[in-house]
Amino acid sequence: xxxxxxxxxxxxxxxxxxxxxxxxxxxxxxxxxxxxxxxxxxxxxxxxxxxxxxxxxxxxxxxxxxxxxxxxxxxxxxxxxxxxxxxxxxxxxxxxxxxxxxxxxxxxxxxxxxxxxxxxxxxxxxxxxxxxxxxxxxxxxxxxxxxxxxxxxxxxxxxxxxxxxxxxxxxxxxxxxxxxxxxxxxxxxxxxxxxx
Numbered sequence: 001x002x003x004x005x006x007x008x009x010x011x012x013x014x015x016x017x018x019x020x021x022x023x024x025x026x027x028x029x030x031x032x033x034x035x036x037x038x039x040x041x042x043x044x045x046x047x048x049x050x051x052x053x054x055x056x057x058x059x060x061x062x063x064x065x066x067x068x069x070x071x072x073x074x075x076x077x078x079x080x081x082x083x084x085x086x087x088x089x090x091x092x093x094x095x096x097x098x099x100x101x102x103x104x105x106x107x108x109x110x111x112x113x114x115x116x117x118x119x120x121x122x123x124x125x126x127x128x129x130x131x132x133x134x135x136x137x138x139x140x141x142x143x144x145x146x147x148x149x150x151x152x153x154x155x156x157x158x159x160x161x162x163x164x165x166x167x168x169x170x171x172x173x174x175x176x177x178x179x180x181x182x183x184x185x186x187x188x189x190x191x192x193x194x195x196x
Contacts, residue, residue, distance in 0.1 A: 010170040013054075019047040020175045027179060030142065031186040033090075033193075038075035042068050048172075055167050058120045059112055059128035063135055070136075074143030090145045090194040098148070101137055108133035127163050131156055147194045150187035157183055 022044035029037030049064035081088045093101065113129030116122050134156040141149035157179040164173035 011168075012171040013051070015047055016051045016169065016171050019044050019051055020171055022047065023175055024178065024182075027182045027186070031182065031189055033078075033145070033190075035075055035078040038071045038078065041071040041074075045071065051169070051172070055169055056120075056122050057124070057128055057163075057167060058122055059116050059125075059132035063132045066136060067139055070139045070143055074139070077143050078145070088145050090147055090190045092147050092194060093141070097146075101141070101148075105133045105137045108136060124163065124166070127159070131160055131163060134159075145190075147187070147190050150183050150190060153183040154180060154187070 022040050026037050026040040026044055029040065045064040045067040049061050052058070052061040052064065078088055109130045109132075111129075112132050113126045116125035116129050122128055134152060138149050138152035138156055141152060157176045160176040161173050161180070164170070164176060
């Protein structure tokens, strides 16, 4: 499933193509706040782990396994709802939560980049570490239906496009370019649902 196949002038694999399609479905369902998004997230993350292993993007590969765990948790959060077991509403982070998110993400970046540089053969330890840490933040915020998840995804997706072009994962670069526009749409839709 990882054999190269030509597609629109560049090379991809059936595995990357399937992961691409499932990821689009995942984000479309997230925008609509449908809990089935988490099932598609689990499947696409498992498939993308294999794609990233082949590309020596070990941070991204490991991230996919964390995404699977966070997706199970997110699915439970969305199904369980808030403390009163009502529908989990879209909310904003408070200032303290924003600072904590930035601090934890920077710490995760430093640790991931150090680990990737020291213990793997990746040629992009800093980019891989930074984007892995940012993606973890985005996924956790999405799981709790925090509006700021879309801001994080917009930034991360823009940077991922460059990384995936550099690594020759052109279909995945196209996917993340699409994700930028989907994240902007998600931000608009969720902003309407979020109280000030």
